[in-house]
Amino acid sequence: MALKSNISYNERKDKVTGFVTDGQSTKPEYAGHAQVFMIREAGFIVVATVCDQGANNRNAIKLLLQETRGAYLRTGREPKQNVFVINEQEIVHIYDPPHLLKCVRNNLITKNLAYIMDNHAKTAKWQHLELLLKENPGYR
Structure with missing residues (x-):
């Protein structure tokens, strides 16, 4: 989801927001996009993702697949093709058929x-x- 780049100070949390973050670490770059992960919080179980073949999407999926493959190999498990894992949930990626x-x-x-x-x-x-x-x- 596209965002208007904006830096702000959250007094309650005593934190500056608006920089690129993955939830664990923050980079000194203005955030211009957000990935929305509210589905899981609503109780749904994500089993697949769908996106077009844009360069950012392809790179994100490639990174997720590589990270999962590495984790599988480190634990002696056979990697599955086109499956990535987030929070121990296997997720299949599908490029948008249309x-x-x-x-x-x-x-x-x-x-x-x-x-x-x-x-x-x-x-x-x-x-x-x-x-x-x-x-x-x-x-x-």
């Missing part, structure tokens, strides 16, 4: 997709989808 479809569409418009099927090299092209819609107008 954004993934949009990304595939945008890439197919400008590039071809090479893949292997039944041990044969194949190519998927945007033109294939255009042809499919032309020959099957009911798909619209």
Whole structure:
């Protein structure tokens, strides 16, 4: 969630707020964004997260996965793919399906997709989808 950068003094807590913090330590940088974690406090159990493929989101998920993998390996456990752990709760991350479809569409418009099927090299092209819609107008 975007924030307007602002520094303020909380008299009751005798604390200056508005700097970047992870809850444990504070950096000498003005906070411009917040991550909201009120769901757990309301009694929900978080089992999955969903976001688009923005650079900040990808980096955050990558860091969470790396930290969890390291913790698993240090304790002799087999790391699970695409699972990170927060407060002993395993959480699966999912990239937002509509954004993934949009990304595939945008890439197919400008590039071809090479893949292997039944041990044969194949190519998927945007033109294939255009042809499919032309020959099957009911798909619209």
